[in-house]
Amino acid sequence: MKFAFYPGCVSRGGCPELYPSAKAVCQKLGLDLVELTGASCTGAGILQEKNLLLGDTLNARTFAMAEKLGLPIMTICSTCQGVMSQANKRLQDDAQYKAKINGFLAEEGLEYKGNVVIKHLLWIIVEDYGIERLKPLVVQPLTGMKIAPFYGCYIVRPSWALGFDENGGRQTSLERVIEALGAEAVDFSGKTRCCGFPILTINERNSVSMVAKHTIEAKDLGADVMVTPCPLCHLNLDGYQPKAAAMSHREIDLPILHLPQMIALALGVDHKTTGLSRHIVSLKRLVEKVGVRA
């Protein structure tokens, strides 16, 4: 299986542990990646609030690059996935709009015909690779570990832009990966709510309250760790957890794993590659629990 790899900005910026973890997991799974090095930022929904046409143009440029390669796009960030899926839907639904945008792309020799499929690594694993094929690759089962799946927003809403009608299994994809690795999924009400990251610079109190709400709920339901397919959720849930604990006047201590890190842990990828020591909330106790060293 071959994909046009779109790593996004944060996997090489604020969460530098995500990029090598994802690449290591793909190598273990035998997924062939061609990185879209010349692609730009998706706009993350921020650019779109000021100028939707501009945001869609930048994403159409990325889609055209993948289309030229004849490959589906693989993302490792829910926000990138959500923003790209929404842009792709607008472009695919409106030929006139697509033609207008292709007019902007012409100078660079690019044209988007409208045929690109964009998939998060999470969806690729459950839909294309297959859970049953993942199971035998597990060398370090996460047995006894209780993992809370935190989807966040962009990979679940709006559902009509994310193909949920055609792919109903996406709603439980994280739980199925957790269980395939030998761990137990902890169900909690906050799993598809907002982590608070988008308002961190605007209203830190509200943002950190969201971190507190979700991490405390999962912790109180017995979770040892939380896993997320979104690096922005990770930045907030991990980076601002000490503040959330101080605000709530209690200990939280819930490590937050990126999806590829969790898989890498079970597939026996070395911890230096996956950057497990790069987390604000330490993973030491957790890896001791499953019998491996950070």
Place this chain on the structure above:
Amino acid sequence: MEAILKVKRFNPEAAKPEPYWQEYRVEVEPHFTVLDALIKIREEKDETLSLRCSCRSAICGSCAMRINGHATLACKTKLSEMARGRPAVTVEPAGNMPTIKDLVADMTPFWSKVMAVEPWLQPRGPEPQGEYLAPADAMQHLVGVMACIMCGACVSDCTVLEIDPNFLGPAALAKAYRFVGDPRDQADAERLQALSRYSGIWDCTRCNECVQACPKGIAPMDRIMALRDRAMDAGFRNNTGSRHTEAFEEIVEHSGRLDELRLAIKTFGMMNVPAMLGLAPVGLRALMRGKMPPIFHKPIPNAQAVQKLFKKVEEAQKGDRK
């Protein structure tokens, strides 16, 4: 066939008024909506079950409630679809509002926020002889938002209201857009200034819950984003929200990708000592763990192509406005 509904009940007159779940088994027809089943339960099983409904046609907005954890209109929701793959369909009152009894939410906070955005036309100048007229094409973009039936589904599922009841919320902000976008309304500056303050347009997390919940396709979040754009255009930029958006745009235009360090500095301002001190503990912790973005930011290859696209789109939009 039999359906199982788990309904969240609450009786304020009970000795200990606490919410609790009650399970009902009821014979239903394949075409039943969740509202049909609830009415049948009330009529045949339990006359103490309280709910609010009227038109049964997704027009009046009375029966918004949470079904399987998400807000929607009970009259617009097929029971069979909600029951698929589940042992029971859960039904709760709308969220982010107090409950009066069972499935009846107290809409007082909803209405007070709608009233706070002054949802009436505020024209200026001498009164015209007849009506205040507006060209049809200037009103087209408001058709969607005017279809709001004020059911409160968006407010029920708003992730910000869940932790901050002061937030104006999606319904009131969508209503504000309806007047800011109306060419006959002359109070845009005052409205946008007020909406740019705390608890207004910049407090939305863009989580899409309101877009997903709205039974009429209003997409309140998209209206909030349009209000942000209009507020920035009107010059209300002295807030971290608009500085963040503008800095983001500038950075992506410059290098094609995000530079998180520059974004933080540009959003708060290098000379903003309290903000910088506030960021210091988080930054230091990240630095100690090797979790910092690169100090020397590298643009994408061929960043000039992205810069050209920014210019092309801007020029095309200028042309469209003329």
